[in-house]
Amino acid sequence: MAVSVLLLAGCGRKAPEAETATPVIALPVQAADGATAGRFPGDVHARYEMPLSFRVGGQLSARYVNPGDVVKKGQALAQLDPADTNNQLAAAKAALEAAEHRLLFATQQRDRDEAQFKQNLISQLQLQQTQDTYASSLAGRDQAKQQYELAQNQSRYTTLVADHDGAITSRQADVGQVLTAGQEVFGFAWSGEREVYLDVPESRIDGITVGQQAKVTLPALPNHVFAAHVREVAPAADAQSRTYLVKLTIDQPSDALQLGMTADASLQANKPVAPGIDIPATALFHQGEHPAVWVVRPADATLELRPVTIMRYGERDVLISDGLKAGERVVMQGVHTVSAGEKVAPIAPPHPEDAPQ
Structure with a gap:
């Protein structure tokens, strides 16, 4: 009977469960180019964009083009009743x-x-x-x-003619409408030179000057990097957004650059800057008043909260000068849902565009 009791007691014991790893979005960090002064989103425009209108007034009797059409110099676009x-x-x-x-x-x-x-x-x-x-x-x-x-x-003047090769970007008048002299009929963008427009916050505008070099990438053209330079910096901020319009001219424009494409511009620093580690702003955590990040220990896949030193804050990223090394795996999202010592299973972001570049 004693042997039976011991056997039953042994059967009632359970093996210790293995600790479950929590999936987190964590990726290796990379060294950032110290010559980069900042990254800003933008969109592609033509160097010359303008409204097209008749020099005389009258009733619009015919319209020969539509938005998106590519036209040649001298081509008739619209006609007034003559x-x-x-x-x-x-x-x-x-x-x-x-x-x-x-x-x-x-x-x-x-x-x-x-x-x-x-x-x-x-x-x-x-x-x-x-x-x-x-x-x-x-x-x-x-x-x-x-x-x-x-x-x-x-x-x-009753015939509206294109004065340059380009593309129709918008239509502002319909057949039968009575127009005054100078009233916009089409939006028009010249062919040739292309620019990227950036909206720069007032806290970053001091570091941007005319002639400053830049590199432009586009999600639609992942294998292309375009050299550019700052052509114009707005002298005043926009009244609504309180941002400054900065225009970059593409040094060697390509036919692949379509109007309205979204772009990402990296401005080169005017002065040498020490290299650092670039992380998304979503990876930054604060330990009290001190910035920190969650680092995945490679030995046991547990989390360590490590203090870091911020070199520069960007629109979507943060440049770290001390506390991280290239190749270390850092939690990129959900930093407020994890804890120190927690065992994790690093996974990639569900959307590729969320990964740091």
């Missing part, structure tokens, strides 16, 4: 013909009176009156000629 301008042109032409006829008659009269004056057949006063009539007729002809040329221009 009835009024055609009538003005016909009236100006008739006025010019009448002025030329009056000038011809005044010229003949002047020639006759000058010949008669030499023979003392007419008075000095009559000759002066004839010459005055000729001068008035000549000025009237010149004025009518200018009016005719103006009417010709007005007639040509």
Whole structure:
């Protein structure tokens, strides 16, 4: 009976359960280029973007292009009803013909009176009156000629023509609409030069100067890196966003750069900067008032809260100067849901774009 009790007691004991590892998003960190002054999101624009409009008013009778169409220089884009301008042109032409006829008659009269004056057949006063009539007729002809040329221009202006190769970016008027002179009909972007627009917060604008070098990458073109430079820095902040518009010019634009593509620009520092470790802002944890990160120990896959020294805060990342080494695995997300000594199973972010670059 004693042996049976011992056997039953032995069967009732359970083997100790292995500690369950908590899955966390953790990736190895990489050394950051010390020459990078900051990274900013942006989008691709044309070097020259402008509205297209008619120089004269009228009713829009035809539209030949739509947003997204690529057009060539000299191509007709839209047409106004030409009835009024055609009538003005016909009236100006008739006025010019009448002025030329009056000038011809005044010229003949002047020639006759000058010949008669030499023979003392007419008075000095009559000759002066004839010459005055000729001068008035000549000025009237010149004025009518200018009016005719103006009417010709007005007639040509009823056709909206592309003055450069480019693309239609927007449409602001429909057929049948009555337009005033200068009212926008299309948005237009020139072909050729491409730029990247950045919205830089006021805390970072002091480190950006005209001519500063930059590198531009695009999610849509993962295998391309474009060299660029700062062409323009806005002198004042936007009233709503309180950010400064910075324009980067792509040094060697490519046809693959499509308008509106999202971009990521890394500005090069004007002065040498010590290298550091770049981590996403979501990986930063605060131990009291001191910044820290969760590091996965490689020996046993447990977490260690390690203090770090911040070199620079960015829009989406933080540059660490001390406390981390390249290759160490750091928790990138969910830093407030883990604890020191906890055993974890590192996994990659569910979305590739969330991984540090």
